[in-house]
Amino acid sequence: MKAQPVLLVSEEDLLNEAMECPADRPLETRPLAQERAFAFWQKDIPEEYWHLDAQQLKERITAARRALGRRCVVLGHHYQREDIIQFADVRGDSFKLAQWAAQRAEAEFIVFCGVHFMAEAADILSQPHQKVILPNMSAGCSMADMADPEDVYACWEELEEAGVGPLMPVTYMNSAASLKAFCGQRGGIVCTSSNAQKVFLWAFERADKVLFFPDQHLGRNTALKLGISLDEMAVWDYTLPYSSLGGNDVEKLRRAKVILWKGHCSVHQRFTLGQVLEARRRYPDVKVIVHPECRMEVVQAADMDGSTEFIARTIAEAPPGTKWAVGTEINLVSRLARENPDKLVFCLDPVVCPCSTMYRIHPAYLCWVLEELVEGRIVNQVKVDEETAHWARVALERMLQVA
Ligand code: SF4
Numbered sequence: 001m002k003a004q005p006v007l008l009v010s011e012e013d014l015l016n017e018a019m020e021c022p023a024d025r026p027l028e029t030r031p032l033a034q035e036r037a038f039a040f041w042q043k044d045i046p047e048e049y050w051h052l053d054a055q056q057l058k059e060r061i062t063a064a065r066r067a068l069g070r071r072c073v074v075l076g077h078h079y080q081r082e083d084i085i086q087f088a089d090v091r092g093d094s095f096k097l098a099q100w101a102a103q104r105a106e107a108e109f110i111v112f113c114g115v116h117f118m119a120e121a122a123d124i125l126s127q128p129h130q131k132v133i134l135p136n137m138s139a140g141c142s143m144a145d146m147a148d149p150e151d152v153y154a155c156w157e158e159l160e161e162a163g164v165g166p167l168m169p170v171t172y173m174n175s176a177a178s179l180k181a182f183c184g185q186r187g188g189i190v191c192t193s194s195n196a197q198k199v200f201l202w203a204f205e206r207a208d209k210v211l212f213f214p215d216q217h218l219g220r221n222t223a224l225k226l227g228i229s230l231d232e233m234a235v236w237d238y239t240l241p242y243s244s245l246g247g248n249d250v251e252k253l254r255r256a257k258v259i260l261w262k263g264h265c266s267v268h269q270r271f272t273l274g275q276v277l278e279a280r281r282r283y284p285d286v287k288v289i290v291h292p293e294c295r296m297e298v299v300q301a302a303d304m305d306g307s308t309e310f311i312a313r314t315i316a317e318a319p320p321g322t323k324w325a326v327g328t329e330i331n332l333v334s335r336l337a338r339e340n341p342d343k344l345v346f347c348l349d350p351v352v353c354p355c356s357t358m359y360r361i362h363p364a365y366l367c368w369v370l371e372e373l374v375e376g377r378i379v380n381q382v383k384v385d386e387e388t389a390h391w392a393r394v395a396l397e398r399m400l401q402v403a
Helices: 011-019 054-071 094-102 116-125 149-161 177-185 196-204 216-225 250-255 273-282 296-301 308-317 330-339 363-374 386-402
Strands: 072-077 090-092 109-113 131-133 167-172 189-191 209-213 233-236 258-261 287-290 323-327 344-347
Touching: 054 072, 054 363, 072 094, 072 363, 090 094, 094 109, 094 116, 109 116, 109 363, 116 131, 116 177, 116 386, 149 167, 149 177, 149 209, 149 258, 167 177, 167 196, 177 189, 177 386, 189 196, 189 386, 196 209, 196 216, 196 386, 209 216, 216 233, 216 258, 216 296, 233 250, 273 287, 273 296, 273 323, 287 296, 287 308, 308 323, 308 330, 323 330, 330 344
Parallel strands: 072 090, 072 109, 109 131, 167 189, 167 209, 209 258, 233 258, 287 323, 323 344
Antiparallel strands: none
């Protein structure tokens, strides 16, 4: 039986350190054995990787990357820790990264440092000879997991049986490939946080109502921007038993223009109106910029909201001396603070934690999958079956035509 790594640092210590929200330095990466509280989920990583420190990992990852050359690209999502981002050929949001990799035909291997639905999207958009690898297979997304495909199919069936429609399914990029395929097969579409408004307008040209999953907040914020009132929205509570209409009566669903799946992002849901007011009290000239996965009252109190790409670009292009209170994941906020030393950039939430699932991509996992590739072995490949990939691509291509 394999020996279990010793947890030298308590989970509480790790959380406390993360909650310091350092803007001037990245969170320190410890050997995997010590970070087990955050990162030790995929247990079949060989034992030799558990104890490598940040410097040893850096040397081995650099050597593996050199050996693989242009056959391999490493993608780093904005929410990845610095010790991963330093190896990324490109960083960005999930859609930008997937598109970028698909255009690198010489890259046989796409190592996606992000979460599972992102690797699936990269596989769907990649060329047939490309293989997508997720360094740690247990790096999922808690929001995407809130929309279990079986629950969504049951919801759709219930709505049809109740005569609620015509209905257009719209899924956020942060969802399983099977849900993107579900949309593709039913005339529906995918959206990102940058194009959600255009996608909703497209949907309303074709149907009376939108069923949006999995993020209720992005859906609600988008609908409000289009002038749809809260009275014209219903929330589908997927935790209730089948045949309960997601906690709604049929009249409410018939009246609704948008039916919102009751999912959320555990990171963005932490931001509050009180934090926005406190930032304005401390810095009356501050600009508040948040991600649209935040709650409605936070988005409405902010000066602007948008995708991670929008947030990064807006702050980079802002004049020196400006102040920015940011409502998104801490690794990105800390990086923006370091990269914009002529501005004050800080996180709205003083005790924010990193996205715990993104954090599962510890450099030890990156080192392992790269060294396996050097040896001619592929581990942790994410492969979407042909039928699912086809229909998911249909929904993604509709989105590309819209925005
Ligand atoms: S930040 Fe939220 S939506 Fe993004 S991967 Fe983490 S849990 Fe999922």
